[in-house]
Amino acid sequence: MNDDMLHAYLQHHWAGSSAGAAMFERVGRSHSDTDVAAHVRQLATEINEDREQLRQIIMATGATPSRIAATTGRAMEFAGRFKPNGRLVRRSPLSDLFELEALRDAVTAKRAGWQLLRAATEDDARVDPLQLDELIRRAGDQITRLEDLHLRVGRTVIGA
Template structure:
């Protein structure tokens, strides 16, 4: 096991998880459909718990979560708010849809990370394979719930 590569990989996902938590929290506050906002806030709690699981994995492998990576991830989330939505000053109804798609992308990347980590650390006693299996399953569930929300909002915005 190449610890340098493992730690670099984990730090990359730490940055992404920092951006993801910030994005979930923001969408949970700003989504125009209050029911969708409530559901995203519920997901935000889970995503934050997943980030804490990542912190524990990073520490178990002998590294520490990088403040620089976390700050870079949050900065990327801020930059990601700029999107061509056909409106300059006001929020576009497409923003609600684009944000859900960005949340889907974030969870899909998180799931991919858990899945690869599970395969790459097979036999490494520092990393709990049962925990990783649980995190993959939780990401699958989060993806399904987000896809339902995305389709609901997409039908309302594009079809409505």
């Protein structure tokens, strides 16, 4: 991977991590099930830790995390709040379900990014393969927990 492409790829994931961190924090505050919200807040802490590791990787490769990319990512998260949920004014129970799906999708994309970065930088001494292995493992664990929360909320919302 040449540096221009590597840096562009990392900036793309920086934007996504900004959107994801904002989404996790918002869902952790707004989810109607307080136990689910607590789990999401714990995941939000981990997501922010992962984002910090991405920042370190970006800097290790000679780039700087883009403020424009971060702002764009957060704006995309804000725009993503406006989705059909069967209610015009009030929050729908489907919102709790859709938001967990979006969180799971975000972490799945994050894991795919770590996997590609791991494969593409095998011979790049600036990137620690063991760090990436741990980030891939951690994302898998986060996905499993989000799947469990998604099924739990889905049974309540749809099965009710």
